[in-house]
Amino acid sequence: MFFKPFMLLCVFAALRFTAAAQTWIWYPGDYEIWLSNQMQNRRTERGTFYPVFWKADSHYPLVDFHREFNLAQPETVAICAEGRYNVKLDGKAFPGTPQAIEVPAGKHKINIKVFNQATPPAVFVKGITIRSDSSWQVTFEDKEWIDETGKASDLSATIFKHAGNWNFNDPAAMPSAYRLPVAPVAATSAEKTAGGLLVDFGKETFGFVKLHGVKGKGTVSLYYGESREEALDTAASETFDRITIDQLNASDTINPHSKALRYVNIVADGNVQLDHASLLYEYAPLEDKGSFRCSDGAINKIYDVARYTLHLSTREFFIDGIKRDRWIWSGDAYQSYLMNYYLMNDNETVKRTIYALRGKDPVTSHINTIMDYTFYWFMGVYDYYLYSGDKDFLVQNYDRMKTLMDFVWNRRNKNGLLEGLPGDWVFIDWASGLSKKGEISFEQLLFARGLETMALCADLADRKQDAAQYKAAAAALKQKLFSIYWSNEAKALVHSRVNGQPTENVTRYANMFAIFFGYFSEEQKKEVKASVLLNKNVPEITTPYMRFYELEALCALGEQNYVLQEMKNYWGGMLKLGATSFWEEYDPSKKGAAHYAMYGRKYGKSLCHAWGASPLYLLGKYYLGVKPTAPGYAQYEVKPVLGGLKWMEGKVPTPAGNIELYCSEKEIKITSPAGTGKLIIASKIKPVCKEGEVVSKGNNVYELTMEKNKEYRILYKAI
Structure with missing residues (x-):
């Protein structure tokens, strides 16, 4: 990361301390909301500012930070803040704005109150033992009052939270100054055209175009293209920038706006001249922890491009696509979380994105205004807990979960179901002719899952009464769901009910989700696989977004051989x-430049979209077969399925390190630093393992319990 210039009224350089962990802290969610506002409002379309169309929240301008300490000896404590602040020790204020205070030995309470309207109030505190970290308590309303006698209040209804933080571990690294890093990238080719200079960077990328050897007076227009056609079509390209040039001597000029591109068409008027162009590639500095390689070169290529797609779409937050929106959409982000757990396993980007999507109370609309996206948000919070083991984040956000579910609950119709009301966007998927009328089964299915998720989270937050209520509500809704939408004739859930009558229309959405949600009986799973998932008469899906879930459902049914071919085809x-990089939508029946069109615009489609990277998740969870069965991989399952491959190997990241696996048709090798694992193998013979006991579970299925930090080699014969 790098930081813009600023002034600090701090004296850290003059003080000497032992090494200790400390960081900038703020009210949890405030910095994330503020940063998302900065990022999402960079969007432009053909030079016009294009803001989000949902409620934009802001940070609390006044925040109180406090912590109690018990010192064995006195110490000097340095303080830095973003904003105006005061400091109190044991309720007594220091005069002025102290940059350092002396704290005597003994038990003490430090309060720092910070006001900042422009950026989130934040503090950095560093002493020998007194230092700012997530253990500090924060509030935006301390409710402290003093009566007519001068006595301070004894009781308060204030709700305190643990402070938020990220990785700003230096007093000079102010949170409000954060910028993504950049790296220089040369163009792969450039050609003169009738209108200008067409520069090709060889692949989809993102960053700041740098013009070299620029001189003269006039305007330089930069027309960006994810395709050659888009960059050359100056009348229809989705994005462009214009730079005014007025300089006698040749020098370099950096466009201040970052853009998505593979090509840039540089058109100069007046007497402007330039030598060539390069790029400052802007990226989130996240390393890959997970990996996958196999016997099929085509799958390896798909994995690599999926990996690059997710990296491009991971910026300060998980965004949808890098060209058009650059916004945080809950449906896109939810899939990014899952792919992230099998590649980068970066918890901080997940948490920032969850905070930014939720925003503040009061709730006035669904997340992103989309009904289904609200439920993905609930699911994302619990999944984060499952993969990370971070219970504190879930508990801190429980009240935000509850008020959002209250909003949903109060929008039910007289039948206790959800249907689109004014202001609601019922999205589901981009699909021509997809009905959004009435009570749609897919929305009720997600609602039931959301209630189940709330029951789990309420229990973890020690809200037992809430947990019981949500559990009962989920059970009642699931019963109603099947009584209304299950069709014995269609052997599937029908798409909707309109005016109290179920339609005969069958779509894939509710049916495939019900499979991996575990809502179908074994018999219903078999019926739905034949009547829906493998039935070409049911309208096919053309977005990677919903292909993600369709292929997950098929993997959950043991159809890895089929899914492998589908990945290779699609x-x-x-x-x-x-x-x-992978696209927002792909319809194999389209030809030529028609692939770039969407939303009624010639180049409206995103050719780098986060939801296109789903092979990362599918290969990690359903081929390597690794998934947590207890929070933070305290317990986990490994169920490798070759699915037509001769061999595969990979790493799946956990909080304790990587689970490493090699699997061929005759041998499995695995090691893990995490909890207790259960290896599940389908084999024609009883597997042999010297390092542990293999137990038969019947029907050619065997189990091996694995201890952490121990290597296992299993000889078997794949079915």
Whole structure:
């Protein structure tokens, strides 16, 4: 990261301390909301500012930070803040704005109150033992009052939270100054055209175009293109920038706006001249912890491009696509969380994105205004807990979860179901002719899952009464769901009910989600696989967004061989068309430049979209077969399925380190630093393992219990 210039009224350099962990802290969620506002409002379309169309919240301008300490000896404590602040020790204020205070030995309470209207109030405190970290308590309303006698209040209804923080561990690294890092990238080619200079960077990328050897007077227009056609079509390209040039001598000029591109068409008027162009590639500095390699080169290529796609779409937050929106959409983000757990396993980006999406109370609309996206948000909070083991984050956000569910609950119709009301966007998927009328089964299914999620989270937050109520509500809704929408004739859940009557329309959405939610009986799973998932008469899905879930459902049914070919056909189809990152939508029936069109615009489609990277998740969870069964991988399952591959190997990150696995048709090797694992193998013979006991579970299925930090080698014969 790098930081813009600023002035600090701190004296850290003059004080000497032993090494200790400390960091900038703030009210949890406030910095994340503020940063998301900065990022999401960078969007432009053909030079016009294009803001989000949902409620934009802001940070609390006045925040109180406090912590109690018991010192064995006195110490000097340095203080830095973003904003105006005062400091109190044991309720007594220091005069002025102290940059350092002396704290005597003994038990003490430090309060720092910070006001900042422009950026989130934040503090950095550093002493020998007194230092700012997430253990500090914060509030935006301390409710402290003094009566007519001068006595301070004894009781308060104030709700305190643990302070928020990230990785700003230096007093000079002010949170409000954060910027993503950049790296120089040269163009792969450049050609003169009738209108200007067309520069190709060889693949989809993101950053600041740098013009070299610029001189003269006039305007330089930069027309960006994810495709060659878009960059050359100056009348229809989605994004462009214009730079005014007035300089006698040749020098370099950096466009101040970052953009998505593979090509840039540089058109100069007046007498402006330039030598060439390069790029300052802007990126989130996250390393890959997970990996996957196998015997199929096409799958390896798909994995690599999926990995690059997720990295491009991971910025300060998980965003949808880098060209058009650059916004935080809950449906897109939810899939990014899951892919992240199998690649980068970066908890901080997940938490920032969850905070930014939720915003503040009062709740006035669904997240992103989309009904289904609200439920993905609930699911994302619990999944984060499952993969990370971070219970504190869940508990801190329980009240935000509850008020959001209260909003949903109060929008039910007289039948206790959800249907679109004014202000609601019922999205589901981009699909031509998809009905959004009436009570849609998919929305009720997500509602039931949301209530189940709330029951789990309420129990973890020690809200037992809430947990019981949510559990009962979820059970009642699931019963109603099947009584209304399950069709014995169609052998599937029908799409909707309109005016009290179920329609005969069958779509894939509710049916495939009900499979991996575990809502179907074994018999219903078999019926739905034949009547819906493998039925070409049911309208096919053309977005990677919902193909993600369709292929997950098929994997959950043991159809890895089929899914492997589907990945090669669908994602491989984009690669055959020259894709260097995966797209927002792919319809194999389209030809030529028609692939770039969407939303009624010639180049409206995003050619780098986060939801296109789902092979990362599918290969990690359903081929390597690794998933947590207890929070933070305290317990986990490994169920490798080759699915037509001769061999595969990979790493799946956990909070304790990577689970490493190699699997061929005759041998499995695995080691893990995490909790207690259960290896589940399908084998024609009883597997042999010298390092542990293999137990038969019947029907050619075997189990091996694995201890952490121990290598296992299993000889078997794949079915």
